[in-house]
Amino acid sequence: KLLHNLWWNPLRIQRMMAQQGISGPPYRFLHGSTKETIKMKMEIRNTPMNNLSHDIFPKIHPQVNTWIDTYGRNYLNWHGPQAQLVITEPDLIKEVLLNREKTYPKTGTKDFAKKLLGDGLVSTVDGKKWANQRKLANHAFHGESLKNMAPAMVESVHTMLGKWKNQEGKEIEVFGEFKLLTSEVISRTAFGSSYVEGRNIFQMLTGLVTLTSKNAFNIRFPGIRKLWKTADEVEAEKLEKGIRNSILQMIKRREKKVMAGEEDGFGDDFLGQLVKALHDTDKSKKFTVDNLVDECKTFYIAGQETVNSMMTWMLFLLAINPEWQEEARREVLNVFGNKDPDSDGLGKLKKISMIMNETLRLYPPVVGLTRKVGKKLRLGRLVLPANSQIFIPTLKLHHDPEIWGEDVHEFKPERFSEGIAKATNNNAVVFIPFGFGPRSCVGMSFVAAEAKILLSMILQRYTFKLSPTYIHCPGQLATTRPQHGLQIRFHPLQQ
Numbered sequence: 001k002l003l004h005n006l007w008w009n010p011l012r013i014q015r016m017m018a019q020q021g022i023s024g025p026p027y028r029f030l031h032g033s034t035k036e037t038i039k040m041k042m043e044i045r046n047t048p049m050n051n052l053s054h055d056i057f058p059k060i061h062p063q064v065n066t067w068i069d070t071y072g073r074n075y076l077n078w079h080g081p082q083a084q085l086v087i088t089e090p091d092l093i094k095e096v097l098l099n100r101e102k103t104y105p106k107t108g109t110k111d112f113a114k115k116l117l118g119d120g121l122v123s124t125v126d127g128k129k130w131a132n133q134r135k136l137a138n139h140a141f142h143g144e145s146l147k148n149m150a151p152a153m154v155e156s157v158h159t160m161l162g163k164w165k166n167q168e169g170k171e172i173e174v175f176g177e178f179k180l181l182t183s184e185v186i187s188r189t190a191f192g193s194s195y196v197e198g199r200n201i202f203q204m205l206t207g208l209v210t211l212t213s214k215n216a217f218n219i220r221f222p223g224i225r226k227l228w229k230t231a232d233e234v235e236a237e238k239l240e241k242g243i244r245n246s247i248l249q250m251i252k253r254r255e256k257k258v259m260a261g262e263e264d265g266f267g268d269d270f271l272g273q274l275v276k277a278l279h280d281t282d283k284s285k286k287f288t289v290d291n292l293v294d295e296c297k298t299f300y301i302a303g304q305e306t307v308n309s310m311m312t313w314m315l316f317l318l319a320i321n322p323e324w325q326e327e328a329r330r331e332v333l334n335v336f337g338n339k340d341p342d343s344d345g346l347g348k349l350k351k352i353s354m355i356m357n358e359t360l361r362l363y364p365p366v367v368g369l370t371r372k373v374g375k376k377l378r379l380g381r382l383v384l385p386a387n388s389q390i391f392i393p394t395l396k397l398h399h400d401p402e403i404w405g406e407d408v409h410e411f412k413p414e415r416f417s418e419g420i421a422k423a424t425n426n427n428a429v430v431f432i433p434f435g436f437g438p439r440s441c442v443g444m445s446f447v448a449a450e451a452k453i454l455l456s457m458i459l460q461r462y463t464f465k466l467s468p469t470y471i472h473c474p475g476q477l478a479t480t481r482p483q484h485g486l487q488i489r490f491h492p493l494q495q
């Protein structure tokens with residue numbers, strides 16, 4: 001069986017795809033093409049980019065870049081013995097992400113990623129569970145609930161800016177600052193606690209993110225984990241347990257309030273809704289403790305890492321494009337003057353929406369999407385083998401000159417001046433920072449509110465420039481990030 005899975009089957013799939021004109025890096029026993037991937041990534045990882053270039057696709061995905069050049073727009077590569085078809089044709093991508101026949105589910109999680117996200121909303125494969133959890137999250141992160149979160153976002157930004165007062169004119173490392181800010185915002189808005197209370201959960205989750213990324217391309221012999229665990233695996237288990245215990249304590253605190261007779265002691269934030277679902281007498285809506293823990297981990301991670309990445313790149317792009325910084329400031333002062341932003345005004349910030357979209361195009365926090373092919377099926381002109389995977393390289397689509405033109409690597413928010421549909425020529429799948437179709441991001445409106453509030457409050461107070469110490473070395477650790485941080489100098493506006 002082992003030989004069948006590790007040798008015969010991959011060769012069979014390779015032959016089957018070659019007959020349809022799809023080739024790729026050759027399958028190597030057990031490791032597939034992961035060794036070449038790791039080698040290419042390591043070679044380029046620490047090399048800074050010249051002239052603050054935004055051409056980051058070859059830097060972050062050197063293997064996808066090389067193999068598209070060698071084998072064509074769609075090719076077959078190997079994550080160990082797992083066949084993975086990489087597709088870049090918009091029609092094929094649309095079919096996969098719309099998932100009309102429910103034939104392209106998520107891949108689920110295993111190993112390190114399972115410890116990190118469990119079976120929460122981002123990863124779950126179970127359709128019924130997904131529908132229940134999605135409904136709950138939609139309610140918590142849209143409409144009135146979202147509007148009610150704006151004051152907590154404003155307050156969190158005030159706390160950060162308060163600290164910056166002593167640093168005016170000096171260098172501030174913004175990626176680290178935004179990490180604290182985004183942790184504080186998701187803690188306050190979704191989990192009713194401050195960052196300080198949730199700090200140990202974040203620290204443990206950050207540890208798990210690092211271990212997950214470090215081991216992403218490490219292939220181990222099937223079954224070996226049961227006999228022998230690596231130091232990273234032991235560490236990940238410890239972190240997983242620690243996170244679980246801390247979340248259980250948060251749940252207990254809410255339950256105690258209810259037991260003490262406090263009206264709505266569960267709370268009406270996201271955590272409150274989850275705890276209510278845990279106690280729901282309607283079985284079809286009921287959550288288990290495991291569901292709840294996984295969901296909390298998912299939202300702590302999804303609500304922080306991605307937003308941190310986007311906001312950092314937005315600041316970077318505005319720091320090196322002073323004319324856009326000035327346009328954005330004019331808009332903010334027009335809408336809010338020197339007052340704190342409020343949710344009614346956020347919709348009027350058109351220029352900032354354009355800047356946000358262009359940032360997400362050039363530096364998407366999530367660089368690719370993966371789906372599973374359960375049984376043998378047809379995708380466009382291709383017949384795909386059972387138990388294979390599909391990888392959609394978002395970063396390639398966002399940096400493709402055939403889609404965006406020869407100025408593809410330039411920062412030009414004006415592309416989005418008449419909306420996304422116009423910018424993409426009505427081909428929505430070529431711009432997918434938040435995914436596409438039913439599994440697209442549930443936190444999109446939350447992100448837009450948080451980013452607009454943060455940027456408005458900075459622009460109302462400061463002009464900012466890149467510090468000479470900044471090294472342009474975009475990398476990926478779960479999300480895209482400046483590998484050596486983002487050093488910025490903020491100067492108070494002349495009143």
Ligand code: HEM
Binds near residue numbers: 434435438446
């Ligand atoms: C700039 C910030 C963000 C980016 C770029 C981003 C990106 C994405 C992408 C690409 C997906 C689709 C994944 C796939 O199709 O496989 C996704 C899904 C998801 N995102 Fe986000 N996200 C961001 C912020 C957030 C925030 C703030 C939250 C929570 C408050 C969140 C929660 C989720 C969840 C729960 C899903 C899974 C939805 C489902 O499967 O139904 N995201 N996100």
